[in-house]
Amino acid sequence: MTTIMRRTFLGGSAMLGAGLLTGIGPRLANAQTGEITVTAFGGVWEEAVRKCFVAPFEAKTKAKANVSLGGPPQWLAQVEAEPAKPPVDVLIMTPDLALTAAKADLVDDFTVEKLPNLAKIPQQLTDSVKGKGTLFDYGVSGITYNKDRVKNPPKSFAEFVDRVASGEFVASVPSISYAVTPIMLIWSMAQALGGGANNVDPFFKAMEKMKDNLVFWAGPNDFFNHLSSGEADIGIYFDGRTWNHFDSGATWIDFINPAEGGALNGVAVQKPKNANPLAWQYINEVLDAKNQEQFAEIMNYGVTNVDVVYSDKLKPRITPWQQTQFPPYEEIAPVRNEWVDRWNREIGR
Amino acid sequence: MQAPDQPAAKPAASVIKPWLLTVPAILFLAAFFVLPLIDNGMRSIVGETGGLTAGRYLTLLTDSFYLRVTVATVLLSAGVTLICVVIGYPVAYFLVRKAGRWAGLVIFLLIAPLLTSIIMRTFGWQVLFARRGLVNNFLVDQFGVLSAPLRLANSPEIAIAALVHVLVPFMVLAIATVLQSVDTRLEESAKILGAGRWRTFWEVTLPLSLDGIGTGAILVFMIANGSFVTLVMLGGGLQTLPLMIYQQFNTTRDFGMASAMSTILLVIAVFCLFLQLRLVRRRGA
Amino acid sequence: MRRDWINIALAAFVVLFFIFMLAPILVVVVVSFTAAGYVAFPIPGWSLKWFGNIFAYQPFIDALLVSFQVAIGATLLSCAIGIPACLFLARARGAWAGAIMTFLLSPLSMPMIVIGFASLFFLSWLGIGISFTALLITHTVVCLPYVIRTVAGVYAGVPRSYEEAAAILGANPAKVFWHVTLPLIRPGIMAGSLFSFLTSFDNLPISYFFGSSSTNTLPVVMLSYLEHQFDPTIAALSTLQLAMAVVALIVVDRIYGIDKMTVAG
Numbered sequence: 038m039t040t041i042m043r044r045t046f047l048g049g050s051a052m053l054g055a056g057l058l059t060g061i062g063p064r065l066a067n068a069q070t071g072e073i074t075v076t077a078f079g080g081v082w083e084e085a086v087r088k089c090f091v092a093p094f095e096a097k098t099k100a101k102a103n104v105s106l107g108g109p110p111q112w113l114a115q116v117e118a119e120p121a122k123p124p125v126d127v128l129i130m131t132p133d134l135a136l137t138a139a140k141a142d143l144v145d146d147f148t149v150e151k152l153p154n155l156a157k158i159p160q161q162l163t164d165s166v167k168g169k170g171t172l173f174d175y176g177v178s179g180i181t182y183n184k185d186r187v188k189n190p191p192k193s194f195a196e197f198v199d200r201v202a203s204g205e206f207v208a209s210v211p212s213i214s215y216a217v218t219p220i221m222l223i224w225s226m227a228q229a230l231g232g233g234a235n236n237v238d239p240f241f242k243a244m245e246k247m248k249d250n251l252v253f254w255a256g257p258n259d260f261f262n263h264l265s266s267g268e269a270d271i272g273i274y275f276d277g278r279t280w281n282h283f284d285s286g287a288t289w290i291d292f293i294n295p296a297e298g299g300a301l302n303g304v305a306v307q308k309p310k311n312a313n314p315l316a317w318q319y320i321n322e323v324l325d326a327k328n329q330e331q332f333a334e335i336m337n338y339g340v341t342n343v344d345v346v347y348s349d350k351l352k353p354r355i356t357p358w359q360q361t362q363f364p365p366y367e368e369i370a371p372v373r374n375e376w377v378d379r380w381n382r383e384i385g386r
Numbered sequence: 387m388q389a390p391d392q393p394a395a396k397p398a399a400s401v402i403k404p405w406l407l408t409v410p411a412i413l414f415l416a417a418f419f420v421l422p423l424i425d426n427g428m429r430s431i432v433g434e435t436g437g438l439t440a441g442r443y444l445t446l447l448t449d450s451f452y453l454r455v456t457v458a459t460v461l462l463s464a465g466v467t468l469i470c471v472v473i474g475y476p477v478a479y480f481l482v483r484k485a486g487r488w489a490g491l492v493i494f495l496l497i498a499p500l501l502t503s504i505i506m507r508t509f510g511w512q513v514l515f516a517r518r519g520l521v522n523n524f525l526v527d528q529f530g531v532l533s534a535p536l537r538l539a540n541s542p543e544i545a546i547a548a549l550v551h552v553l554v555p556f557m558v559l560a561i562a563t564v565l566q567s568v569d570t571r572l573e574e575s576a577k578i579l580g581a582g583r584w585r586t587f588w589e590v591t592l593p594l595s596l597d598g599i600g601t602g603a604i605l606v607f608m609i610a611n612g613s614f615v616t617l618v619m620l621g622g623g624l625q626t627l628p629l630m631i632y633q634q635f636n637t638t639r640d641f642g643m644a645s646a647m648s649t650i651l652l653v654i655a656v657f658c659l660f661l662q663l664r665l666v667r668r669r670g671a
Numbered sequence: 672m673r674r675d676w677i678n679i680a681l682a683a684f685v686v687l688f689f690i691f692m693l694a695p696i697l698v699v700v701v702v703s704f705t706a707a708g709y710v711a712f713p714i715p716g717w718s719l720k721w722f723g724n725i726f727a728y729q730p731f732i733d734a735l736l737v738s739f740q741v742a743i744g745a746t747l748l749s750c751a752i753g754i755p756a757c758l759f760l761a762r763a764r765g766a767w768a769g770a771i772m773t774f775l776l777s778p779l780s781m782p783m784i785v786i787g788f789a790s791l792f793f794l795s796w797l798g799i800g801i802s803f804t805a806l807l808i809t810h811t812v813v814c815l816p817y818v819i820r821t822v823a824g825v826y827a828g829v830p831r832s833y834e835e836a837a838a839i840l841g842a843n844p845a846k847v848f849w850h851v852t853l854p855l856i857r858p859g860i861m862a863g864s865l866f867s868f869l870t871s872f873d874n875l876p877i878s879y880f881f882g883s884s885s886t887n888t889l890p891v892v893m894l895s896y897l898e899h900q901f902d903p904t905i906a907a908l909s910t911l912q913l914a915m916a917v918v919a920l921i922v923v924d925r926i927y928g929i930d931k932m933t934v935a936g
Binding site: 404408411415421423480490498500502505509559566567568594597601609612614627651652656660 | 681692694697698702752759774785786788790823825862865909
């Protein structure tokens with residue numbers, strides 16, 4: 038649409054209701070000032086971000102960091118809608134969305150000059166999102182179960198599939214409506230059962246075998262509901278969240294990293310092009326070892342700076358990322374939609 | 387229907403052209419509903435490498451899987467609407483004719499569920515209908531009615547029940563607002579003239595409240611046709627177009643396909659809406 | 672005799688209906704008073720701590736205010752442009768009026784996620800972007816149909832003779848509208864506004880795209896909160912919303928009489 042059309046349109050809208058358009062002003066001054074907007078999930082995540090990253094950033098730069106709550110698809114859409122003037126200065130992304138942003142050239146390259154702490158992050162993690170961002174924390178998806186009902190839990194994905202198929206227990210697995218299901222379930226299980234990104238038949242065969250004893254969760258809390266309400270006894274879930282539930286009193290819950298290795302589910306940090314340069318200093322704080330240690334302590338998730346030393350409470354809970362299965366995001370991206378389509382047709386929920 | 391309403395009001399009403407009254411609403415939706423959708427609709431016909439394509443629409447209209455999804459969408463919306471009418475009418479009738487000073491309480495009880503976040507409402511359903519939930523505990527352990535727990539959650543019935551739960555208040559209030567303006571004297575006259583209770587209802591009350599059923603049916607059908615949150619949260623294996631659209635946004639980020647699906651959904655909805663409006667008008671006239 | 676049976680059957684049906692409506696909500700209310708640190712039913716003990724937690728988490732309070740402002744703003748705007756349209760549409764016959772009505776109701780059938788996504792790009796292009804104004808505009812798009820359909824449904828049932836009588840007695844159109852039409856369609860306006868308010872207040876798929884640190888609505892914050900935390904605060908928040916509704920309805924009842932919402936006074 039052309040500028041002339043846009044002018045005409047604006048004129049028309051102004052006539053429609055003069056008072057409507059008053060909201061334009063305040064946000065224009067975002068870039069190049071001592072104020073940035075960073076992103077976070079709500080609740081304890083946000084509190085951790087404020088304490089571990091925002092506070093040191095504000096102390097060092099005397100600038101202010103506003104925290105915008107929400108989720109990755111929302112932030113990415115917001116940046117896509119206004120790439121010249123991104124409404125957020127720091128993005129928190131799932132790796133596949135981070136890769137989408139990198140490919141669409143919406144985000145800046147990460148370099149050690151701009152981010153001294155990047156040197157302490159394993160190269161593979163930065164490479165996984167094409168160097169346009171890096172992973173700063175991660176969870177592992179594996180087998181979470183209710184200790185009261187499952188006395189002798191399966192130790193591997195293969196055993197999990199067989200025992201669910203036999204009807205020994207009802208399992209709750211992520212539904213296709215959950216954004217990372219293609220990685221945490223489809224790829225992860227295909228890989229464990231002898232397939233991979235180029236062959237997911239083993240996964241679909243396993244699902245066919247298990248179908249009478251499966252329920253599906255659409256969001257992390259759904260899974261917890263399934264387990265606590267008795268809808269399911271066991272399922273595929275994340276380690277960090279399992280420990281969070283445990284710490285808040287659900288001591289009947291436990292997690293196993295399957296013998297084949299659970300999939301790594303990283304959280305990437307990125308900087309949109311044209312965002313306030315102050316964002317670099319903030320991201321440097323995100324990659325700092327001391328700050329990450331604190332973050333891990335609150336969130337029960339692994340972090341990526343190599344200098345981090347976990348506390349005694351955390352050590353047994355955290356699986357080093359090298360012992361997880363690292364998803365080949367680049368290989369998965371082109372076939373992901375085929376998997377989803379196949380899921381819709383064969384599994385259908 | 388013509389003769390009595392024509393003459394007298396004319397001089398006063400013709401000071402301004404009455405159709406002008408619709409202009410603000412039309413302009414508003416044209417600017418902030420139609421234009422964004424056209425802008426977005428372009429995604430559905432632009433190919434991945436540029437250039438125009440009808441491929442997505444062809445897939446949606448010829449692939450048996452997508453056809454099944456489309457049919458399921460319409461059937462689900464129609465089914466939910468029908469259930470809402472059947473359940474909602476007696477409640478609306480009770481509210482207007484029988485509730486008396488309890489009417490306020492009835493209205494409150496209708497609205498209250500709508501004020502609970504959908505996330506928590508879903509949790510409520512799960513607690514009630516889980517494999518080891520309250521209902522099954524009741525039926526299996528307390529009464530021994532059943533030998534094994536029913537698989538209630540994650541079944542289509544629960545998703546439909548949850549949809550009805552969300553939408554039936556709209557139906558009840560829509561019917562009630564019209565029913566209360568039905569002159570009870572008409573019903574009295576019918577009775578005096580010897581019509582039985584049922585005949586009075588079928589031949590006087592029900593026809594006079596059709597506008598309310600029409601309004602309720604339109605609202606419920608349209609909302610059901612576009613809703614996905616309940617289906618995402620309660621599953622049940624119902625695959626509908628809105629659910630597929632949500633998936634395109636959330637999982638596959640195929641906005642072109644999402645856009646094509648929403649065009650088809652809109653065409654279906656507008657077609658059904660037009661049919662319903664004609665039906666209501668003809669019967670109401 | 673038979674009449675009694677019908678009345679009893681009707682009352683029994685209504686009671687069953689409300690058990691159906693309230694059972695899931697009751698579960699939520701009970702859970703909000705749990706002493707446990709997680710959501711589960713039945714609860715191990717009673718506590719009020721999750722209510723305190725709501726007020727300890729500032730984003731909930733901020734978002735609650737934004738939600739109220741948007742819901743009220745969108746409802747007023749919908750009434751302002753919707754009610755006039757009804758005055759024409761409810762009385763008009765013919766294909767054009769039908770087409771216009773269809774058009775004005777069509778936002779209902781578009782999944783809101785599509786409206787949200789499309790509007791984000793369009794309004795950003797216009798320079799309105801992520802702002803309270805954008806939130807207000809998009810919410811009005813989806814609230815408008817509720818007002819229009821409900822008001823038109825009621826107005827269609829109002830006999831023309833009332834307004835004609837007033838006109839014959841010499842009242843000008845403005846006076847006819849204010850003193851005759853408006854009181855007659857008030858139940859429709861009340862019900863439509865209520866639908867509109869609830870739709871806006873509970874909206875997630877649109878608000879989601881326009882979320883920022885100053886424009887997040889309650890459902891957006893709740894969803895984001897739930898992504899990593901599932902303590903009973905959300906249940907407490909739902910219970911609090913219910914309690915606020917009770918208070919609001921009692922106030923309405925004292926001032927105005929709640930049954931007037933459907934029964935023309």
